[in-house]
Amino acid sequence: MSQTLSPIAxxxxxxxxxxxxxxxxxxxxxxxxxxxxxDSARDVEVYPLSRSGTLWSWTRQDFRPKEPYTGPEAFEPYxxxxxxxxxxTIVETRITEAKxxxxxxxxxxxxxxxxxxxxxxxxxxxxxxxx
Amino acid sequence: xxxxxxxxxxxxxxxxxxxxxxxDQGVYSVREAMADAGLEWGDVExxxxxxxxxxxADIMVNELxxxxxxxxxxxxxxxxxxxxxxxxxxxxxxxxFDIALAVGFDKHPRGAFNAKPADYGLxxxxxxxxxxxxxQFFALKIQRYMHLHGISRETLGRVAEKAFRNGERAEHAWxxxxxxxxxxxxxxxINDPLTKYMFCSPAEGAVALILxxxxxxxxxxxxxxxxxxxxxxxxxxxSFEVFAPSVDIDNGGKPTVLASNAAFNTAGIxxxxxxxxxLQDTESGAEIMHMAENGFCKDGEQEQWLAxxxxxxxxxxxxxTDGGCLACGEPVGASGLRQVYENTVQxxxxxxxxxxxxSPKTAYSHVYGAPGLSGVAILER
Numbered sequence: 338m339s340q341t342l343s344p345i346a347x348x349x350x351x352x353x354x355x356x357x358x359x360x361x362x363x364x365x366x367x368x369x370x371x372x373x374x375x376d377s378a379r380d381v382e383v384y385p386l387s388r389s390g391t392l393w394s395w396t397r398q399d400f401r402p403k404e405p406y407t408g409p410e411a412f413e414p415y416x417x418x419x420x421x422x423x424x425x426t427i428v429e430t431r432i433t434e435a436k437x438x439x440x441x442x443x444x445x446x447x448x449x450x451x452x453x454x455x456x457x458x459x460x461x462x463x464x465x466x467x468x
Numbered sequence: 469x470x471x472x473x474x475x476x477x478x479x480x481x482x483x484x485x486x487x488x489x490x491x492d493q494g495v496y497s498v499r500e501a502m503a504d505a506g507l508e509w510g511d512v513e514x515x516x517x518x519x520x521x522x523x524x525a526d527i528m529v530n531e532l533x534x535x536x537x538x539x540x541x542x543x544x545x546x547x548x549x550x551x552x553x554x555x556x557x558x559x560x561x562x563x564x565f566d567i568a569l570a571v572g573f574d575k576h577p578r579g580a581f582n583a584k585p586a587d588y589g590l591x592x593x594x595x596x597x598x599x600x601x602x603x604q605f606f607a608l609k610i611q612r613y614m615h616l617h618g619i620s621r622e623t624l625g626r627v628a629e630k631a632f633r634n635g636e637r638a639e640h641a642w643x644x645x646x647x648x649x650x651x652x653x654x655x656x657x658i659n660d661p662l663t664k665y666m667f668c669s670p671a672e673g674a675v676a677l678i679l680x681x682x683x684x685x686x687x688x689x690x691x692x693x694x695x696x697x698x699x700x701x702x703x704x705x706x707s708f709e710v711f712a713p714s715v716d717i718d719n720g721g722k723p724t725v726l727a728s729n730a731a732f733n734t735a736g737i738x739x740x741x742x743x744x745x746x747l748q749d750t751e752s753g754a755e756i757m758h759m760a761e762n763g764f765c766k767d768g769e770q771e772q773w774l775a776x777x778x779x780x781x782x783x784x785x786x787x788x789t790d791g792g793c794l795a796c797g798e799p800v801g802a803s804g805l806r807q808v809y810e811n812t813v814q815x816x817x818x819x820x821x822x823x824x825x826x827s828p829k830t831a832y833s834h835v836y837g838a839p840g841l842s843g844v845a846i847l848e849r
Contacts, residue, residue: 346593360714370714371591393715394612396604396659403582405595417599419608419715427715429599437660442615459597 342458344450348372350460356450357385358460360426368425386422388448389465393419393427395440409454420446420462431461439464469561474847475690476505476678477812480573482671482796483642490522490575490799493674495531497802498571501676505690507567509533512678514559516552517571518542519801525571546837547700548572549675549804553845554698556679566681573674574799581670588711588839602750602838603667605710607659610753614661617768619756621661625652626774627752628666628794634781635795637822640806642671643795666752671797675805677812693815696830696846697734701726703840710838724761724834724842731832731844732763739763742846743828744814745785746807748836749792759787762834762844786824789814804835808845815849 349371350356361372361381373381395418401408416432418440432440433451446462453459478500480493488496494517502509509532517525518541526539544551549572556568581602585595594600613619629649635641647665655663685692703709704721732738739762747762749755756770764785765773773779779787790796790810793803811831814824831847 345597346591349593367716374591377589394608396607396611396661397657398598398601398604398659399657400580402598402601403579405582405585405592405600406598407596408598415598417604421717424717426717427719429713429715431597431599442612453597459593 342452342456345453345457345459350450351385355388356448357388358428358448360384360386370426370428386425386428390420390422390446390462392440392442392444392446393421395432397437407454416440431459432463433461434463470563471682472557472560472695473680473682473685473690473692474677474695474808474812475680475685475688475692476501476507477809478502478504478676479640479806479809480674481640482673482799482802482806485672490519490573490672490674491525491528493575493672494519494525494571494573494676495528497573497674497676498528498532498569501569501678505678506688507678510535511567512537512569513565513567514556515539515569515571516542516555517569517573518544518548518552519572519574520545520548522573522575522801525573528571545839545841546800546835547804547841547843548801550698550700550835550843550845553677553805553808554700554843557695557698560679560681566684568679569676570679570805571674571676572801572805574801575672576670576799579670583711583838590711590713594713599713600711602710603659603662606751606754607662609708610751610757611661613753613757619768619771621653622649623756623771623774624661624666624752625649627749627755628652630780631749631788631791631794634789634822635791637820638790638795640673641791641795642797643791662751662753668750668793668798671799673797673799673802673806675802675809677805677808691816693812694848696737696848697731698843698845699727699730699734700843701730701841707840709840722761723840724758724836727842727844728762728834731846735846735848737830737846741830742785742832743830744789744811744824745787745832745834746789746792746810747787747834749788749794750798750836752794754836755788755792758834758836762832781822781824789819789822789824800837804833804843807833807835808847811847815847
């Protein structure tokens, strides 16, 4: 991961050696993502999310989206999906380091920060690396 | 509350009409509906209407006539038509008016919708990173559903195949040529598991319905269809909807289930009593999931239903008899009213080549859209 990339948005994940997505904890105890901003953040506690979860659903984006998408002009299809973080919430995410045919319902996924374009990074999940 | 009837139904062909604005298509549909009901514009006592991308409806009085009637603009996303219908019905049911108009129209640019994050209360990065696409949502929802409930890719294909076959028989449809299953299955992928032919396209079109009280129906001797119930509902907690960066772990709530239950309760009948249904088919998977969400079958039974042709025009429960959104395209403001238009045609026995046999007596329509709302209408003959 190049150090020169800047996050696509501030406050999306924590700045620590093993970064985590920043969710919010509602007074009811429910966990949401992302952490709301402005008045919607009232009574919502910052809650860093688990780095590991299971694949809830997935698809592949096979055409270049119109704006507001700001990815590279040279389009490569990308994977995305939802990852269930146990007892927290189910987050929508890019999926990286996998092929469509590798993806299975319930497989273990882990958080990673990836490059989005030349200058910016975004978050993703990848199939867990067996050590 | 008084009973309310549809006595006039007008449509402007869906698809692409160069040189005619969305609102002008709306005006066209209103004139068709008035001619169908045998009424003049001056007879219409109040109106509700709108579009998502083609401007306000109330400007139509410039073309239709400055009669001074109250004309309420409705802007309720994918439920714009359904909300216009519900409002027009309520105005008559309450006894305030005897003749009301519900109209929906639209004209979208080509290609997938590109919503702005701020319009949906979402952060910019969500759109920038390419996760805010309606097509992805539908693919993600059906992908999970297929794995949980054993739905095959072929069943997705069969839904599209049926849509184009029915569209061929509907004068107002956009796609009027059959497409075979192989072509559908092998077409370019948009969002796995959905190919190009399994998605509807944003389009143009307009629908107008004239509603009347029982008193007026008798006075006019109208060819009337009764509105047994209309229900519009927004999402409950834990629902999985378009444009959701996260989903509650306690998920499963669905606005469609709420709207469907409410509509059936008011009508006093159940899914087994319905003779023909129009279900939101933004893509093939949506029709499959909505069959279950509206109570017509259990999760997973769609596999057998489609294989046996139970949702064909000649089947046990014909679904999307005019080809639905897949064959008609989706002009957002008009789409929900198109379903009610089609049901009116079917109950009056005017369906021609696509007429459901044996004089259907009950018809069900269901529209669904962003950011998680559903509208259901049940009609009776």
